[in-house]
Amino acid sequence: MFRGGSATLLPTRPTETTVPTREYDVVIIGGGPAGLSAGLYSARARRRSLLIEKKGAGGQIATTDIVENYPGFPDGIDGFELGQLMHRQASKYGMDTEYAVAERVERLDDGRFRVHLDTEEAIEGKVLIVTAGADYNPLGLESEERLTGHGVSYCATCDAAFFVGQTVAVVGGGDSAMEEALFLTRYANKVYAIHRRDTLRASKIMQERALADPKIEFIWNTAVEEIEGGDNLSGVRLHNLKTGEKQELPLDGLFIAIGQTPNSPLISQFVTLDEGGHVPVNEWMETGVPGLYAAGDLRCNSARQVVSSAGDGATAAIAAERYLSEHFADLFE
Amino acid sequence: MAKPIDVTDTDFDAKVLSADKPVLVDFWAPWCGPCRMVAPIVEELADEYAGKVEFTKLNTDDNPQTAMKYGIRSIPTLLVFKGGEQVGQIIGFRPKSDLKRRLDDALALA
The missing domain is CATH 3.50.50.60 (FAD/NAD(P)-binding domain)
Known part of the structure; x- marks a missing residue:
């Protein structure tokens, strides 16, 4: 099994094990361009990959009339359509999708992550790539x-x-x-x-x-x-x-349309967020917590573009693949 | 999959207001990204509530009278009707569990 001894395999919170749980290699939270690219790369690396999406695939681009700055589409492309194409591409290589809200994340003693969903189900992943993006800010006025x-x-x-x-x-x-x-x-x-x-x-x-x-x-x-x-x-x-x-x-x-707030509270117990609530990562989208990655609008210094988010997602998936083969290699031998 | 059936300005009375069962109407339009995103989730709900709730959808482009009558100014909007009365309103694109909770609330009122 895992390196690090068998004692750590005991469940830390026995009550949690009663929740129906599914296991994956790569769990991705957030179905925008970053998450869909991460899913594409992970699925093509033949890792069991699950995308958890709270609403529908595409993320913020789905509400964009036309995306004019994504390379390869000289006449622009409908934002919803682009999201659907990305989702179809990742799904084609085996990425699963779960329409649910990730409510809480815990890190297990063996280094894996458990994501609790609002459907009273839990998902376990050897790595967790958080691409939950940002939601629009309200003005905050009474009416x-x-x-x-x-x-x-x-x-x-x-x-x-x-x-x-x-x-x-x-x-x-x-x-x-x-x-x-x-x-x-x-x-x-x-x-x-x-x-x-x-x-x-x-x-x-x-x-x-x-x-x-x-x-x-x-x-x-x-x-x-x-x-x-x-x-x-x-x-x-x-x-x-x-x-x-x-x-x-x-x-x-x-x-x-006064900007956005990153959906980072979900993993704020693992990292120190910047003033704007973004997650600090290195150039491999690594958060510093082994196996935990953040990519796209959620991370510090994101260019907040479809193309840069897609790049982020790919980078995170490649880094995650390297981590998986180094730390969980014995599972596949 | 229980696909929501199309309703129009012409048959809204017959298919929605005069229906025996509660009816959910998904107000949408082809150019509305979130409306198209929510469609597969509404289809999943149509399966889960099969026999209890009739699921319908109304294209606000083609059927402006009904949209105007119910003051629709934002889509997707889901309205729930029972016995010809509107008993629930869900504005905007929300997670599935949230849609279920609001739908259950509306059905409890019905």
Whole structure:
């Protein structure tokens, strides 16, 4: 069996063993480009590989109208389609998928990992590659949740068509915000772009497009102070951070794109997260805990691109393969 | 696999509001990534709730009247109907266990 003596094979928490458990070589949490690439490489290395995905394969790209910067697709590719293709490719080589939420991770005495799912099942893996990405940030205002789906949205590609001929606003200054604003111009009459600063964080090409669009009007140095409305959104109260001036802006739709928070709490007991909640890794996506890898948007200094996340996933899987053959080799002899 | 059946503006009354069993309606559109992502999970639920809940889907592009009637401004949205009344609403793409919990809550109210 494992190196390190038989005594450690006793279960540390006997009650846990009553949970139905499945065993894999490689367990991946998160089905975005990083996780799907890791799964592809692990499956092709003939490792029993499982992808745990909380919603559906593709991750954040599935809500992207068109991905224009993934090499190999000169005309761009539908984000959902790209995610489906990646999933199909990894599945073709034997990667399994489980649609469930990973709620807790523990490291067993023999160095393996046990992932507890919300389905009352557990998955054990010799290595764990966490590619759980990041979820969008809400503004954190009182009526935000109540009005979500009633004028407040986090996905322009999903909901823009409900705002034909109407007045909407996008909050944020990054690529996502500009993409949403530009997408909304196809449907809405007027698109306000509300941003806290007087410069954009978005890439130059997205900036150029948004600033040149006659339907988009920028409201600079301004924060949304409150979201207003009864059954449906009626508008927002704005606060100019430079002048202190307050202003009511009537709106039919409000799209929020103010960045993301990494889904790292799941493994925060094993690593020291940076200020933004990202997981520090080395160039092999190793966390410092043997057998535990983090890749994609979740890790420190990620370029947060589809192509870099896919690269991360491949790197983690190659490093994991090396670890498996060094530490668990005797299992296969 | 129990595939959700398509409902339209024309047959919504007959297939949803006048149905004997509770009916779940998945409001979706072809251009909505999360709607397409949630589809396989809704199909799994359709299997698990077979005989208890009728699963349907409505394309909001082709059937704007029904979408407007129920104030749909964000998709995917799942609505649950019982005896012609709306008894549940699930807005946005959520994990399967969350969908089940919310569906069970709606059925308990029904």
